[in-house]
Amino acid sequence: MKKNNIDEAIDEMGDAFVSPNTDTPMRKDAFDKTDAEKVEIIQENVKNIMDALGLDLNDDSLKGTPKRVAKMFVHEIFGGLNPKYKPKASTFQNKYKYGEMLVEKDITLYSTCEHHLLPIVGKAHVGYISNGTVVGLSKMNRIVDFYAKRPQVQERLTMQIVKELQEVLGTEDVACVIDAKHLCVNSRGIRDVASSTVTSEYGGRFKDPEARRDFLDYINLETDF
Ligand SMILES: [Zn+2]
Numbered sequence: 001m002k003k004n005n006i007d008e009a010i011d012e013m014g015d016a017f018v019s020p021n022t023d024t025p026m027r028k029d030a031f032d033k034t035d036a037e038k039v040e041i042i043q044e045n046v047k048n049i050m051d052a053l054g055l056d057l058n059d060d061s062l063k064g065t066p067k068r069v070a071k072m073f074v075h076e077i078f079g080g081l082n083p084k085y086k087p088k089a090s091t092f093q094n095k096y097k098y099g100e101m102l103v104e105k106d107i108t109l110y111s112t113c114e115h116h117l118l119p120i121v122g123k124a125h126v127g128y129i130s131n132g133t134v135v136g137l138s139k140m141n142r143i144v145d146f147y148a149k150r151p152q153v154q155e156r157l158t159m160q161i162v163k164e165l166q167e168v169l170g171t172e173d174v175a176c177v178i179d180a181k182h183l184c185v186n187s188r189g190i191r192d193v194a195s196s197t198v199t200s201e202y203g204g205r206f207k208d209p210e211a212r213r214d215f216l217d218y219i220n221l222e223t224d225f
Contacts, residue, residue: 022159024081024150031082035074042070077112080149087142089168094134101211103127103218104140113184114151122180122196124148125219128165129173129205140165154178154199162201172204175215 033041046066050057057063079085104126111120124144147160158176165174177200186193205211 022156022163024152024156024160026081035082038074039067039070042073043067046070077110077149078151080146085146087139087146089135090139091133091135091168093132094130095132097130097134098132099129101127101129101214101218102134103215104137105219107141107144109144109148109178109180111148111150111152111154111157111180113182114153116184116188117151118183118187120148120152120154120180120182122178124161125177125179126161126165127175127206127215127218128169128171129211131169131171131173133169133171135165135168139168143168154180154182154197158199158201162203166203173206173211174203175206175212176201177216177219 043066046069047057050062050065055062057066105123107124107126109120109122109124112118113120126140126144143164144161147157147164150157158178161176162174165176166172177198179196179198181196185195185197202212206215
């Protein structure tokens with residue numbers, strides 16, 4: 001294939017390309033550099049991008065942008081790449097919750113599409129059937145937030161949340177549904193403002209249609225009191 005054709009093919013594939021791997025593709029040396037070193041490097045490169053676009057980096061409004069973007073990448077929107085920021089697993093035993101389905105719905109989700117580096121904005125709904133071990137509800141929000149703070153594809157994000165909760169809770173019985181808008185679809189390309197993408201991952205007993213139905217019923221419950 002000629003180079004142009006490859007570029008076109010990649011462009012066309014866009015968000016349709018999903019690696020079958022649950023792990024975020026990273027190099028072995030990903031954390032050899034300190035956060036401060038990464039900020040330095042990214043800052044220089046953002047400067048280069050803005051410079052290539054012909055922007056005047058001496059302008060008062062623009063001169064702080066490279067540093068601001070670099071810090072935001074490393075500490076905020078891509079902070080979830082670093083395992084040291086992973087939320088601590090604090091679980092507790094509650095035998096009264098044994099066999100009960102617990103659902104945390106409408107968890108606000110901000111992530112970034114790894115194909116265009118544009119925002120993904122939506123809601124995550126997470127559920128599990130307790131084997132006696134439970135986690136605080138805010139914990140589920142923090143796990144969603146941690147994996148969302150990476151360059152992502154929505155399918156992988158959904159799987160990573162389920163896998164993490166399965167490990168924390170010691171059960172396969174975990175489910176996650178994400179309903180999100182991708183700004184790369186909504187604001188550019190075909191500019192479909194209304195569309196959203198729904199992905200789901202069902203583990204253990206959630207593969208059973210009845211448990212899945214229960215979970216989806218919880219999600220669809222009107223809880224605006
Ligand atoms: Zn995209």
